[in-house]
Amino acid sequence: MASEPNTWLSAPQRTHTHPSWTRVLIYAVLIVGALASALPFLYMIMTSFKSYGDIINNNFWPWPPFGNETLQMQNYPDAIENVGFDKAWQVPLVVRYFANSIIVTVASVVGILLTSIFAAYALARMELPGKNFIFILILATLMIPPDLTLVPKVVMMFNFGWYNAYPALVVPFLASVFSIFLLRQFFMQIPKDLFDAALIDGAGHLRYLFTIVLPLSKPAVVTTALLNFIWAWDSFKWPLLVTRDSNMRVVAVGLQQFMASEGGTKVQLLMAFATMVVVPVLVFYFITQKYFKEGVITTGIKG
Amino acid sequence: MTSQATPVPISTTRPRGLSGRRLRRIQEIGLGYLLLAPALTILIVFDFFPIFFGAFISTCDWKPAAAIGAETLLDRWLGPCVKFVGFEHYLRAFNDPQMWQSLIVTATYALISLPIQLGLSLFFAYLLFQNVRGKEMFRVVFFLPYITSSVASAAVWSFLYNPDKGLINNFLVHLGVMDPEKVWKWLGEPTGIFALMARNAGVALPEWLGGPSLALLAVIFYTTWVFLGYDMTLFLAGLGNIPGELYDAAKVDGASGWKLFRHITFPLLSPTTFFILIITVIGIFKAFNHIYVMTQGGPGDATTTTSIYIFQQLYQYNRYGYSAALSFILFIAILGLTIAQNRIAGSRVVYD
Structure with missing residues (x-):
């Protein structure tokens, strides 16, 4: 040179x-x-x-x-008083919105982590017939624009009896292709020798996954959890479509509905509500922000 | 090291028992599929199946209420199809001026957003790349809008855009660039930007010269604000991947400043740029939350993108079949666009 x-x-x-x-x-x-x-x-x-x-x-x-x-x-x-009161739980509606958001977000994130970790491990470290086909099938879902499946999914919620109930807000989102992809990339970087060594010690795949792979992949798992947390917390269109009662709303829907009614004129109250929604997320972000950068760069995800 | 095991002979007589090795292999395969099953089930039920189900719905007059009290499974899933109409919804869509209008709005949204968003984020990434102090702090702050709940930030921006009480107009009036008697209505203004400017100058423009509506531009500014830090983070990573020796070599040849950017940075950054281009276009087709919160598609249909239009047909008018047909048309449009994009922009990408 x-x-x-x-x-x-x-x-x-x-x-x-x-x-x-x-x-x-x-x-x-x-x-x-x-x-x-x-x-x-x-x-x-x-x-x-x-x-x-x-x-x-x-x-x-x-x-x-x-x-x-x-x-x-x-x-x-x-x-809080202006937004209304939830008679079912005897709490202000704002509290109910937050409770709904927390229930939905936590359930989604935990579910996504479980399904993604298992799928990612199988794709990264196991030899299975038809594995490549399955991987392509999984990636192909990225090509499906969410609008394309919107109408049929709403109909399915009616038919499953999930309309206006928690399962509609959680179950359809329990698999995340991005998360599977991100974790798979990370799992594949873990040296294969470690697995062979574990195998000699008599460990099977599951024990290897839980005792060696997961502890080593903590950054990737945390990033996956955080990104999914942010997306789940932000979801608005779907909850708006599949919930009817005000006490089934999540915070994003509650905020928009308040803005479309009284909050439209009482701006100071709308901004107080918005602050309650935003500040926890900002604090959360400042604490965990280094993981976000990693996640964005590794996967280039756009929510 | 494991020695090469002798292959299991394919014999006509069945082996008396499964050898340990084969048993293990079968167990492994079983476990593998078991691990994949939950994710695959969800994807098949909520991503693949709905495509076919949606295609079916799009050929029906679909009334979900018709399924209420349905006894059998078949009645529940097919009963709402009160009338089979074939391709009628598709034909209607092609003759629907609002559908075309929504495609025009979406295309305008994309065509204006792309250069602004990519240009600005590359600009800021390039600045941050110049070994500035507090780089991480800047990056964290630029990233804030992306991380925040979009409904909340859109609510805040609606207030910023308020003609009388909003910060933006207050600021412009204070600066003296806006007449307090003739403030802009931003999100509430369906008139084109050029038409507005011409009107201020006392000239009337023909409608086709009016330009994109101010309402749509206001939405575009918001979108830029949200994605600036996100795109910048990707550009920064791309910039970091360009080998420093290339710059050194070019400097030896006497290149500097703009020339370095034009002949080294820009071409070597093209994979990143192409990637951001693609995800930005996808993002614009998906754009919904902020538009719905800020304008609900209005005023008139100035900000009714295809995504908003499909939603309105479903949510407000309960036109399941028509909405499903619209989403298929949109899908074909996106598919065509993606292919064109790959052909045109993809061929200019420099991979090393």
């Missing part, structure tokens, strides 16, 4: 040292971009603490030092 003669040439440039004004410009643009990404959330939180009057008067910052308003904490209990 021609690396030797050009070291003296490229050495000073390798570190991407730009003239300082270029760097200032780069940082300025990046900060503007970061602000644009975060500002809607900050504005949402700010609005959730404003009075209706301040919203009408376009008062951007009604609090000291520029104004003399106090934080309208009352917006949060007001929002």
Whole structure:
């Protein structure tokens, strides 16, 4: 390679040292971009603490030092009260929405992990007749646009008697091709020697999977869980279609329905509700964010 | 190391018992299929079967209520098909101006989104790639919109776009670039962007020159905001894969700045770009949550994409058969587009 003669040439440039004004410009643009990404959330939180009057008067910052308003904490209990009450569980509907979302999300994520880990292991580490065909069949489902199967799936929910019930929100999503693919890629990187060694120790496939493969694949499993968690929490169209009663709604549907009714005018309450939906996810994201990057890069998934 | 075992002879007399090795093999195969079974069952029941069932529904006048109280399994699954209509729904779809309008809206959405989304995310990825400090922090912040519940962020953006109380118009009025008496209606504005600009200048444009509606553009800005950090993360990974020696070699040849980008970065990044292009188009065809929350397809049908239109036919009008037929037409359109995309863009991708 021609690396030797050009070291003296490229050495000073390798570190991407730009003239300082270029760097200032780069940082300025990046900060503007970061602000644009975060500002809607900050504005949402700010609005959730404003009075209706301040919203009408376009008062951007009604609090000291520029104004003399106090934080309208009352917006949060007001929002919860305005959304309604669930007679079945004797709790505010907001609580029911969150409970539904948590039930659906946890059940989906646990289910997806189980089905995906098993399938991924079989595809990565077992010799089965017709394995390639099965793998292609699984990947082929990626070609099916969700809209294509929407109508028949709704009809199936009626026919199964799952309409307006939890199984409709969970069961159709218990297999995730992306998760199978991601885990399979990861399992295949685990050296085969480890399996042969385990085999000599008398371990079968299942014991090998649980005692060696899974502990080694913790990052991939966590990433899979997190991505599925985010998607399940975000699901809106399907729950809107297959639930009827307000107490079967998940948070996304509840928020949209509130926006389409009272929340459309009582913006401060809508933003309080939105903040309750968003903030837990943001906190969760900040704690676990390094896994997301991995997941996105490995699979290039678009939700 | 295991020695090469002698192959099991295929004899006419059955072996008295299964040898340990064969038994193990059969057990392994059984276990393998057992492990695959749950995922496969779900995929077959909820992905493959619905395609055929949907094709059947699309040829029917379908009334789910007809199945209520159905005794037999057959009545429950076929009973709602109150009348077999063949390809009538498909013919109706082709003569449905709203169907064509929804395809135009979707195509416009894609054609405007793609360059903005890809260009902007590549731009920011390239900036972040220049060894900036706090790179990870920037990446985490840019990624926030993607991670947030889309219904919640769309609700927030609807408020940002509010003509009188929204942050965007407030800001523009404060800057002095917008007349407070003639504020833009953003999500509520079905008029084309060029027509609006011309109207401000006192000129009337013919309708076909009006350009994409402001409502659709507002939706596109939101989409860009959501996917910027996501696309940027992919571009950053792609940039990191380009070998540094190539830059060094080009610099020796006297290339710098734009030339480096044009002749090294851009071609070597093309697999990443192509990949993002494909998933962006898929994402746009699937786009639903934010549009439904922000505009419900309105005003008029300015933001009614095919996905919204199919949903409306099902959810609001209970037209099961028609909605199923529409989804098949959309599927064919997507399939054709994907093939064209692979032919056109795929051939320009540089793989090393």
